[in-house]
Amino acid sequence: xxxxxxxxxxxxxxxxxxxxxxxxxxxxxxxxxxxxxxxxxxxxxxxxxxxxxxxxxxxxxxxxxxxxxxxxxxxxxxxxxxxxxxxxxxxxxxxxxxxxxxxxxxxxxxxxxxxxxxxxxxxxxxxxxxxxxxxxxxxxxxxxxxxxxxxxxxxxxxxxxxxxxxxxxxxxxxxxxxxxxxxxxxxxxxxxxxxxxxxxxxxxxxxxxxxxxxxxxxxxxxxxxxxxxxxxxxxxxxxxxxxxxxxxxxxxxxxxxxxxxxxxxxxxxxxxxxxxxxxxxxxxxxxxxxxxxx
Numbered sequence: 264x265x266x267x268x269x270x271x272x273x274x275x276x277x278x279x280x281x282x283x284x285x286x287x288x289x290x291x292x293x294x295x296x297x298x299x300x301x302x303x304x305x306x307x308x309x310x311x312x313x314x315x316x317x318x319x320x321x322x323x324x325x326x327x328x329x330x331x332x333x334x335x336x337x338x339x340x341x342x343x344x345x346x347x348x349x350x351x352x353x354x355x356x357x358x359x360x361x362x363x364x365x366x367x368x369x370x371x372x373x374x375x376x377x378x379x380x381x382x383x384x385x386x387x388x389x390x391x392x393x394x395x396x397x398x399x400x401x402x403x404x405x406x407x408x409x410x411x412x413x414x415x416x417x418x419x420x421x422x423x424x425x426x427x428x429x430x431x432x433x434x435x436x437x438x439x440x441x442x443x444x445x446x447x448x449x450x451x452x453x454x455x456x457x458x459x460x461x462x463x464x465x466x467x468x469x470x471x472x473x474x475x476x477x478x479x480x481x482x483x484x485x486x487x488x489x490x491x492x493x494x495x496x497x498x499x500x501x502x503x504x505x506x507x508x509x510x511x512x513x514x515x516x517x518x519x520x521x522x523x524x525x526x527x528x529x530x531x532x533x534x535x536x537x538x539x540x541x542x543x544x545x546x547x548x549x550x551x552x553x554x555x556x557x
Contacts, residue, residue: 287530289463291339291511297389297553298333299346301325301356306543310376311453313545325540329356332514332536332551339512344555346389354379356541357550359408359456361386364555365418365438369398372407375425399437405430408553409454414467416441417487421455423447423477443487446477451500456549458499459484460506462492462513462531470506470522472499492529498522505547507554516547 304325306314336343348355355361361382363370369390372383383400386407390398405411410421411434420431420442428444435442445455452458458475462468470492473481484491494504503519513526517535526533538547 289511289530289532291509293340293342294336294509295342295344295555295557296336297344297346297358297361297555298329298551299348299355299358301329301541302348303350303353304356304541304544305353307353308378310378311545312450313542315543318543320543321540325356328536328538328540329551332538332548335514335534335536336552339509341509344393346385349381349385352379352382352385354544355382355385357409357544357546358386358553359546359550360406360454361553362390362407363405363411363413363418363434364390364395364553365413365440367395367397367557368438369395370405370407370411370434370437371398371400373401373404373430374406375404401430401433403427403429403433405434406454409456409550412455412459412461412469413464413554413556414461414469415465416467418442419455419459419461419469420444421447421458424450424453443483445480445483447475447480448477449475451475453545454550457502457505457545460504460508460513460515460549462508462526462529463510465510468492468529470494470504470526472496472504475499492522492525494519495521502542502547505549507548507552514548516542 361372371387374380404427406425410426412419418440422428423446431442431444452475459471469488472494498519498521501518503522506515513531514534523533
């Protein structure tokens with residue numbers, strides 16, 4: 264006599280471990296960057312706490328590390344334009360400081376220190392020579408993407424060490440986007456791009472180090488970006504926030520080890536870069552990379 268098992272045929276259930284939550288999917292978008300090789304890079308003066316003229320610079324190694332960054336961008340499908348270096352301007356490798364470009368409009372830089380003043384004109388000349396019709400020479404001190412970070416909704420703007428607060432309304436008027444002023448209080452994080460990185464412009468995702476900002480600015484950031492990735496002091500001190508994201512790949516200093524797993528959990532692909540020689544001048548991945556937003 265056959266036992267009764269109910270109607271139809273029994274189908275075994277799939278094991279529980281087969282029903283995992285789908286991982287976050289991130290899409291990289293092709294970018295256009297402006298960079299300048301460190302052909303004449305050296306540290307002969309000090310205009311930030313990272314710079315020590317007593318520490319020798321290995322120029323060959325600096326160039327090799329910079330070329331690795333440039334080639335990595337190209338390997339990811341991005342376009343890299345090159346700025347011609349000048350012997351009398353050793354900091355030109357930090358190309359992010361030379362301008363801010365949004366929708367093809369260029370707000371040039373005006374540097375805080377005389378050692379870098381001439382870089383601003385070199386950048387403006389490059390833009391005019393490469394078909395950018397709307398290039399503004401600013402009235403107030405701003406150091407380009409060093410202190411301006413762009414999201415779809417805002418321009419986040421640093422102040423306190425380099426860029427003048429008066430540059431914020433100037434940028435807002437020029438670009439027609441709300442500018443959010445943020446006060447930097449730790450001299451190690453003298454530019455906004457040393458303390459905050461935009462991970463996804465469209466979604467308004469950022470990572471930052473709260474200790475670099477005043478209490479009021481920390482409150483503003485918490486309100487604007489409640490789900491931000493918060494960096495530790497150790498990762499910030501490795502300049503881990505001086506990073507570049509294309510919406511999927513995040514290129515950052517390899518020493519910022521504590522940021523890699525949190526980035527992966529959010530669906531990003533962190534790529535560690537060794538730019539230790541250029542760190543002697545106070546910059547890393549982002550400082551070497553100006554984005555030319557179409």
